[in-house]
Amino acid sequence: MFYPIAYVFAMAFFRTNRLGNLVEYIGTDNFETLFRTAEFWQVTLRSIIWTALAVAAKTLAGLGIALLLNIDFKGRKWARTLVIIPWASSVPISAMLWQWTYNNDFGLLNYTLRVTGLWDDPPIWLAYPRSAFFANLYVDIWIGIPFMVLVHLAGLQAIPQELYESAEVDGANPWQKFYYITLPLLKRIMLIATLLSVLWTFNDFNVIYILTKGGPAGSTDILITYIYKHAFEFLKFGTAAAMAVITFGILLTVSLIYAYFYFKEE
């Protein structure tokens, strides 16, 4: 597994031919070219915003739904199973499904919005930069929610019931129980789930590439789709590798900050 990663690093510092073989050592030229490109900075910034919004939304929704599905009620097993469904298809298929749902002529989303009067004049989602960005974002969040529900649900099971019982004896209200018992004891699992989610969301290639290919006019590109275009469409493997190394740098930094908080828990 570490050979492929090492190879990516090597490519970032070499001139490569069209097959991706190393030709000549060129130091940091690939990086310098990138730093002079305005588009690279836009894409990087967009990746960060994309990740922050998506992970925050997934986590909050996941935690909320997990708390709801942790309550014992009739039909809970079915509710839990149904919640898993957005996650149960492969991501390319889910993205295709959404592409079809977003379709302005044949898709059922805009049709339903119009018929129910929720939105008389919905946009052609994937056709404009802003709506396309949010349409992509929503799909990424939608796919990610079940994972968050599952992880938080598992986390909730590890909290000893006695803590709630003794809190009740002390007259704690539900909000206090959540804030002083649930949240602190979920922290460790939450840190793991959100960290991995950051890594996956930052590198979420399939959703964007299938829905909009980064378009219209590059307006929904994030680093990973941008890298793919450079490598497999423009055949600039060196530049692509340099961006992969930068991605790695960003994610490593985030991970180290996270790990600091995680191990502080011990």
Place this chain on the structure above:
Amino acid sequence: MNRKGLRKILLYVFVTGILLILLFPFFVMVSTALKSVDEVYTSPPYWIPRHIRLQNFKEIWDKYPLFHYFLNSFLIAAGSTLLNTVLSVPAAYAISRLRFFGRRFLLYLFLVVQMFSPIIVIISLFKVIAGLGLLDTRLSLILVNTVFTLAFSIWMLNGYFSTIPIELEEAALIDGCTRWKTITKIMLPIAMPGVVTTVIYTFIASWNEFMFALKFITSLEKRPLTIGLYNFIGRWTVQWQYLMTASLLALIPVVILFMLIEKQLVKGLTGGALKG
């Protein structure tokens, strides 16, 4: 009406609302799967097909080796899940309980793998798989899926094991339990919700893996379902009704697995274990 009844109604309203929003595309899937081509391409569209067309299921089953695809996907997903569990449970246990040098570094190392998207490493990974002589084998996918899912399993289980009070284990050790017995009789039952989570995660990830299967598998009879589904996506047109029908079928194993092990996702045995 009393407060308890009101709360219950609110709960059902909330859950139904959430499910309606989350399952919206799934309803689209069902609706499309039951339409004919003509009905699929009608604008404006409608939810309930005029003629419910169950033949779609029969047609794809007859025309494509779906059973083979299912079998391959199942072998790959089950193999990956098994391998992942066998590796991650002891690893996570060791990292959380034994204080050895470099344990944190090990955890980081697994994370590093997650920092590279499959599309970045796929070319050189292809060379590795070819070098090992594993191209066009299901084993290659089992190995790669395991590598890519191990990080979550180990971190998750490590987090879970660490929440279990060490006193529980010490008490068992004092009572004459062996290390192995404390793991199987005490730790695992308590950590069951965590283990179940990693099992579901690994199974779903492997069942749905697409990119590696596309590159590593060349022969028709070894293709998993995810690749099989791409039969319905042509260069210019997509056979939506067939794609949705097949995708619907592909959900079944995941749903069955989840329903089978869902009951483990309840309070473990920690309740009362440490009283007094």
